[in-house]
Amino acid sequence: MSTHSIPKGTRDFNAIEMARRNYIFDTIRSVFKLYGYVPIETPAMENLSTLLGKYGDEGDKLLFKVINSGDYLGGVDEKVLVAKDSARLLKDISEKGLRYDLTVPFARFVVQHRNEVVFPFKRYQIQPVWRADRPQKGRYREFYQCDVDVIGTASLLNEVELVRITDEIFTRLGIKVLVKMNNRKILSGIAEIIGEADKIIDITVAIDKLDKIGIDGVNKELSEKGLSESTIDKLQPILNLGGSNREKLEKLKVVLTSSAIGIKGIEEITTIFAYLDHLGLSTQVQLDLTLARGLNYYTGAIIEVKAKDVEMGSISGGGRYDDLTGIFGMPGVSGVGISFGADRIYDVLNELNLFPSETEQATKVMVANFGDKEEIAGLKFLQTLQQSGIPSEMFPEPSKMKKQFGYADSKKIPYIVIIGSNEVESGIFQLKNMLTGEQELLSPEKIIEKLK
C-alpha cells in the first residue's frame, strides 16, 4: 500500500468517472445557457470576513480555514498562545478560508462589481466547494455545486423559472424528482403567532426533521430548545396539515391571519403555484411546511429537490435572499437561486444505472505503428484524421501487433487503421472493425468518409 493518499473526503476521478461527471456538467450547463444565464467564476479562497457568519454557527465550524503564509505565529500575542483559545488565535493566524458555497461569494462578486453588472443579473457558476464535514453517504469534503441565481429582481417569475430549470435538468438526466417548496415568511409567521419570533431558527430546524424523527421527536426537540408546552400545542395543527397544496394554503391562511408576514408568505407561494399551474410541468412540486433549510440568509421561497428512487439527502436546494448583498454594503437587492449538487446527482445516476453508455467512448480510430517510413505515413494520415475532426491516435511505439491491438481493445477503440509496408506502397490502407473483426482495403479518403 502506498504511503501517499489524499485528504479525507476528497476523491480522484478516473477517465470513466470524468466522462460521466462531464455528462452531468454539460447537461446542467446547457440548460443554464438555454435560460439566459452567463457564467462567472470566483476564487477557491475568500477572505474569512466574507465567509464567517453567513452560514450559522454550524457553518462557521465547517469552514476550512487557510493558515497565513510565512511565520504565522510570529506576531501572535504570547498570552493568546498560552490561553489555547482557538477561536481567538484563529483571527491572528488565518485570514482566508475555502468557500463553503457559491452563493455568498456571488453576493460578494455582485457588490464588488456593482458598476459592471447589469440588473437583473442572471449568472451560473459551476465550481467546487469545501466543507470540513465528516464524510458519509452522499457527503464529501470537496464537491461541486452548480448554481444559478438571478439578482436584482424581486419578481416571483424567477422562482418559477428555477422550478422550470430544475424540471428541465432532471428530465434530461432521467431522474424522477420531487420538488419541495416552502417560504421563510410562512415560517416567520408561524413563529410570530406562537409568540416565539426569536426562536425561528430552532423551530425551523426542528420541524425540518419531521420526516425523519416523527411528530413526537420534533415536539421533544422543541421542548429541549425551551419552548413551552402550550406553544408546542399551538404548533400542532401546522405540523399535521394535510391535503393538496391549495388546501394546505387555505387552512394556513386562517391560522396565520394575524401575522402580516405569514400572509405575505402565503401570497407569494400561492402566486408561484398559480404560475406553475399554467405550465404543466412533469415534475411534481409540493408545498412542504416542514422544509426549513438551515442557511439563515433565506427570506422568501425555499426550494429543495429529492430524488424519488434513491435514499439520499437533497440533490438540489435554494431559495430567495432579500438582503445578502446588504452584509457587503449594498442593501435592497433581492436575489434568488438554486444549487445542483453534481456529486450527489452522480451517485443517484450511478445507483439507478442511468448513465448513457456513449459517454464512455473517446478515441474512434487508432493508427497502428510499424516504425520507419510506415510510421511517417501513419503520422501523416493521423494528422488528416484529426483535421477531419475524427478523434484518433497513433500507437507511439512500433510494438508487436498483439500489444497494439490489445491496447486498442482495452481502450474500446472501435477501429484500427493498418499502414504497413504493403499499404505504404499501394497507398490503400486496411481499416479493421474491432467489434466485428472485419477488415477492408480502403483509400484514405474512403476511410475518413466512413469514420466521419
Next chain:
RNA sequence: GUGAUCGUAGCUCAGUCGGUUAGAGCGUCAGAUUGUGGAUCUGAAGGUCGCGGGUUCGAGCCCCGUCUUUCACCCCA
C-alpha cells in the same frame, strides 16, 4: 464535534487456537510460426499485512494510539 465500523498484491478477497517461507481469483508483464485484439495454455513480476507503540520465545491475528474507509447523529449539495 459525538458514536460505531473497515484496512492483507494494482483490484476483489482468503488467512484456522498467536507458530516457522502470507495465499487465491482477476488484472499486469513475457512467451505459445516476427502484419492482427478479445479465448485458451505456460511462466514471471508484484506485499514495510494502513502507520506507530505494546504484550509475547514468537503478532496479519491480542492490547493502546493514530490515520483512512464506510455508516449514523449534528448539519447539509
